[in-house]
Amino acid sequence: MGEHILELSGIYKTFDGMDVLNGIDLYIEKNEFLTLLGPSGCGKTTLLRIIGGFLTPTEGDIFYKGKRINDVPPHKRNINTVFQRYALFPKMTVGENIAFGPNIKKWDKKKIDRDVDEMLELVSLRGFRDRDVTTLSGGQQQRVAVARALINKPDILLLDEPLGALDLKLRKEMQIELKRIQQESGITFAYVTHDQEEALTMSDTIVVMNGGRIQQIGTPQDIYNEPKNAFVADFIGDSNILCATMVRDLEVSFLGRSFECIDRGFGENTPVDVVLRPEDVVLNPVCEGSPCGEVVSSIFKGVHYEMRIDVEGETIIAQSTINCPPGSRVSISVLPENIQVMHKSEMSPDRRIKACDKVNLEA
């Protein structure tokens, strides 16, 4: 880790007067699995296409190993892409598709032959070499697309929601498969998805984007446990986002009570947001001290029950292996380290109002 293979600096992109990217600063480290995560229309695909060379930024610079590459066309960049719908060449066999890049670059025929076999092995498609790509299933086409890109030994592999068209089971398999391929090949992956679970499973680094801006960059653990603002907390996993007041260091007040927490430096009596993950909300059938509420609903989810509890007019989502039937009264407590205090988001004010007005937010 360490070497910045690619750097984006102050990237803006405007389409027909619409700002799609609003000042993106980002670097990609060698050999990392970086995921651009965000809802549709957040600009993640646009950013990926700028890295691939299919779009040029309206403003800002892209540096590849320290060299500015804004004007380098895609075919001259040592970056390859796995397209959203694979874009396999329909009139070629699996082997011909994979050999496309090497043939263009006029590699030695024997080397191409060997490498194609090696790639088929890597993506678990041995024996598919002479198959017509149109006869393959979605998952197989996806693997061919990965092999076709990887054979060129790119410095960075870009993947644009490559699992979007697959069913859930296959998607989970391919997530593990892609992570394995990334680790075996040692190639830097830049991956675009709107699926937070996918991002958490595969990534070394997650870049959460919204409205053409980066909201937070961090490891999956950072992003999940310490979301920087209401948007990130809301987007990653189920969460309770509540309006709160930081009374003083180590003390935050919400739901009409004061709670011990581990955060400092927010000042005194500062309005903040807090995030409580549903699995961190501890339910106690006896009401004493901590805020009490009534269970509104309880749904069996397999490993746990998911309960909605009405506390002082706010609905709190809690997960527990012990079922509290609807109608029963419970008290709520949270361990100090599980209370994530966030500054009021630097996002637009209406969004902030929404985050606080909405009693609970689900991903």
Place this chain on the structure above:
Amino acid sequence: MKRNACLIPLYVWTAVFVLFPLAIVVYFAFTRDTGNGVALSFESFTRLSDPMYLGVILKSFKIAIISTLICIFVGYPVAYILARSKSKMKLVIVILMLLPMWMNFLLRTYSWLSILENTGLVNTLLAAVGLPKIRFLYNEGAVILGTVYNYLPFMIMPIYITLLKLDESHLEAAADLGANPVQAFLRVTLPFSVPGILSGVSMVFVPSVTTFVISQLMGGGKVPLIGDVIEQQYRVVNDWHFGSALSVVIMVIVLVFMYFINRGDVESNNGNGGRLLR
């Protein structure tokens, strides 16, 4: 059963307007007037070995092949530029291209005469600026020009329609894999458009082989094609037997030709032209 019943009008139509006339042509081709009735005969076909007729057949095919090739080389770039263009004028240009097709075939060919003849538009202009007149008409070149002009849209349209279906992402993938624009064209766009080229070829080649109006007007009768000879047999010489035999021979040659074109078409369609993958 119900579906079969619906097809009856089609069968009747085919029998009355296709099979029956065809049977008559074949009947005439294999018979001969003997003075007191009609008898089975291959005489019409043996007459075909006459070098004159072979020459006419060869020339017809030569002119048709040259015209078809010119149509490909002129039509492909036009279709390509149109299909790739994002201009709002695209539809207007396509309609302008098709517009002459809605005019009468003879009228279109006659207008070329008035442009190119000795006292025509071009030569009048040449004379006006003191240049010598050029003899454009009544040679093979003029026949080819007429053929290309009349059939070019039938080459452009199928290629244009095929290219419209080309997925932009295939070109991006090619660029991504290191292909420069020329390589991407040769390896992705061109193979993709083969079905369009093939249907263009069959729509241009077949009518060009059998045309007689163009050769009579533009060639002034100096470049007789097989269509002219057949027409003569029916209308001038009144030898329907020989005319039919010529028609049958041309039909067989064209059928063989079409077989090979369609086979190529089917083969390239086995790749599904990218439709499955989209």
